[in-house]
Amino acid sequence: MKNFLLVGNGAREHAVADAICKNNGVRLFAFMGAKNPGIVALCDKSNGEYLIGDICNGKEVAKWAISKGVSLAFPSPDAVLEAGVVDALERAGIKCAAPVREAARIEWDKAYARELMRDFGVEGCPRFGIFEKEEEAASFIRSLKGKVVVKPVGLTGGKGVRVAGVHLKDEEAAILYAKEVLQKKIGGKAQVVLEEKLEGEEFTLQAFSDGKTLSFMPLVQDHKLAYVGEKGPNTGGMGSYSQEDGLLPFVTDAQCEKAKGIMRKVIAAFEKKTSLRYRGVLYGQFMLTKKGPMVIEFNARFGDPEAMNVLSLLKSDLYSIFEKMSSGTLGENDALFEKKASVCKYLVPEGYPIKSITDQPLKIDEGKIRKSGARICYASVYEKEGIIYTQSSRSIGVMGFGKTIFEAEKIAEGACAAVEGKIWHREDIGTREFIQKKVEKMKGLLIW
Ligand code: AMP
Ligand code: GLY
Numbered sequence: 001m002k003n004f005l006l007v008g009n010g011a012r013e014h015a016v017a018d019a020i021c022k023n024n025g026v027r028l029f030a031f032m033g034a035k036n037p038g039i040v041a042l043c044d045k046s047n048g049e050y051l052i053g054d055i056c057n058g059k060e061v062a063k064w065a066i067s068k069g070v071s072l073a074f075p076s077p078d079a080v081l082e083a084g085v086v087d088a089l090e091r092a093g094i095k096c097a098a099p100v101r102e103a104a105r106i107e108w109d110k111a112y113a114r115e116l117m118r119d120f121g122v123e124g125c126p127r128f129g130i131f132e133k134e135e136e137a138a139s140f141i142r143s144l145k146g147k148v149v150v151k152p153v154g155l156t157g158g159k160g161v162r163v164a165g166v167h168l169k170d171e172e173a174a175i176l177y178a179k180e181v182l183q184k185k186i187g188g189k190a191q192v193v194l195e196e197k198l199e200g201e202e203f204t205l206q207a208f209s210d211g212k213t214l215s216f217m218p219l220v221q222d223h224k225l226a227y228v229g230e231k232g233p234n235t236g237g238m239g240s241y242s243q244e245d246g247l248l249p250f251v252t253d254a255q256c257e258k259a260k261g262i263m264r265k266v267i268a269a270f271e272k273k274t275s276l277r278y279r280g281v282l283y284g285q286f287m288l289t290k291k292g293p294m295v296i297e298f299n300a301r302f303g304d305p306e307a308m309n310v311l312s313l314l315k316s317d318l319y320s321i322f323e324k325m326s327s328g329t330l331g332e333n334d335a336l337f338e339k340k341a342s343v344c345k346y347l348v349p350e351g352y353p354i355k356s357i358t359d360q361p362l363k364i365d366e367g368k369i370r371k372s373g374a375r376i377c378y379a380s381v382y383e384k385e386g387i388i389y390t391q392s393s394r395s396i397g398v399m400g401f402g403k404t405i406f407e408a409e410k411i412a413e414g415a416c417a418a419v420e421g422k423i424w425h426r427e428d429i430g431t432r433e434f435i436q437k438k439v440e441k442m443k444g445l446l447i448w
Contacts, residue, residue: 001027002026003027003048003068004026004322005030005072005073005089005094006020006028006073007055007061007074007076007080007085008055009032009034009036010036011305011346011377011396011397013030013039014039014378014379014397015302015308016076016302016307016311016318017030017038018042018311018312019318020322021045022317022318023318027048028043028048029043030043030048030049031061031065032053033053034052034380034382035050035052035382036379036381037381037382038378040383051064056079056080056083056085058084058087059088061088061089062089062092063092065092071095072094072323073086073089073094073095073096073098075089078108078300082108086099086100087101095326095327096326097279097280097322097323098281098301099279099300100276102274103270103274103276103280104300107298107301108300109153110151111130113298114128114130114195117295119273120273122262122265122266122295124258124286124292124294126196126198128193128195128196130193130194131178131182132191134178137178137192144194146171146174148168148195149161149195149196150181151192153189153192154188155188156186158234159234160181160187165197167234178192198294199287200294201442202221203219203221204220204221204222204284204303205217206220206281206284206306207281207282207284208334209325210277210279210324210328210329210330211328214260214332215331215335217310217335218243218247219246219248219251220240220242221248223238225238227426228427233354234353235394236394237303237305238345238426238429239425240305240306240343241341241342241343244403244405245339249405249438249439250288250441255293262286266282266298277328279325279328281300281301281302282299283299283302285299305397312399316334338401340402341403342399342408343399343405343409344398345397345399345416345429345430346379346425347394347395348393349390350424352424356391357390357422358392360421361389362396363419363420364388365418368414369398372400372415372418373400373401374398374399374400375398375399376397376398376415377397379393379397380395390421390422396423398419399412399415405430406430406432408430409429409431
């Protein structure tokens, strides 16, 4: 038996645990910040164990991993990677399939990521500037005529970025927010990244990387805004979908290849700059624009919810992929996926994301969900005496699969209806009408 360590406890990590446990030779050991009932069940089933503790404390994680005879680890969330948990595990002699702190910098330092692209001539980089002085920031915003995105440099749990026309009503609002980021050191540092606002449709491209070779996953589109019709405040992501051929209804094969090329160049640039190899999952968030795919950001991990779409469709053994990533022997075609579409919808507490109503019991008809071919991953919930209760963040990721996105969407909706309680979700994600609008929007931008 192989003892595998997973660090993290969200729905994304539940999806990783599910995929890992398809290999009967693996025992799952999970180090979690809070008890995820789905991961706990998989630890039990695989004869593994779990521990609740501070997931960012590398020393504690490594101590427990050694005591359990762990041979391979996957620390998953962004904060854990920034805290250097991978570095601590490696110092303890445990192999990892995730990036060391310096490599994860591509996510936790937005200024670093942009400079890497600029200095090594990686295409797809919008016009940007990095500022420490309020006046210089203000004059850059004016030079972009207010068409700007204001980004704190560090991690803000997806809530620090503000976009003109979406969260910032005009040039003055953008200047005020840039000043606030500098004064309050939002994101951990008195520095702000300002970027040209890109217009188009966003998509996610994820890849497994051993530092030399990338093995790509199907494209996914996430939906960050809270309410139906792309309205309301930002969230961690309300749901996502993928298409049976690995592309998206508004992304061509050539555009996808271009995005892949950008990601290959980024890991090559990282090696040139640091002499280190980027090992781990590389997440590229792109905006498909009139000029082709442009980079919004890179993450050093799976997306949440995007991990649920792709890992549910993974045909290859995830443990072997992780092993090859850690040993630098990954092949381009090592990750194979079912040719099916997927739709994931997040059930979230009433009041989310402004003021969630917490501690509400959920009645889950598991039989109905299983019978329809749908699946669920637990996120921010807890279990008490056999009943699942909500917490303040996203509760459950519900996934449907099918020959087309629309078939998968109906299955996901049916499964959402099989969960009762004080929760809601976005009904529009993956529907024909909504996707048609995206396609029309891209046609309007004259890229076809
Ligand atoms: P991030 O935290 O960098 O993923 O940014 C959050 C959201 O802000 C993204 O999902 C985009 O919708 C938006 N965004 C970030 N950068 C840009 C940009 N340069 N142009 C347009 N939208 C952007
Ligand atoms: N779904 C966006 C993210 O994981 O960053």
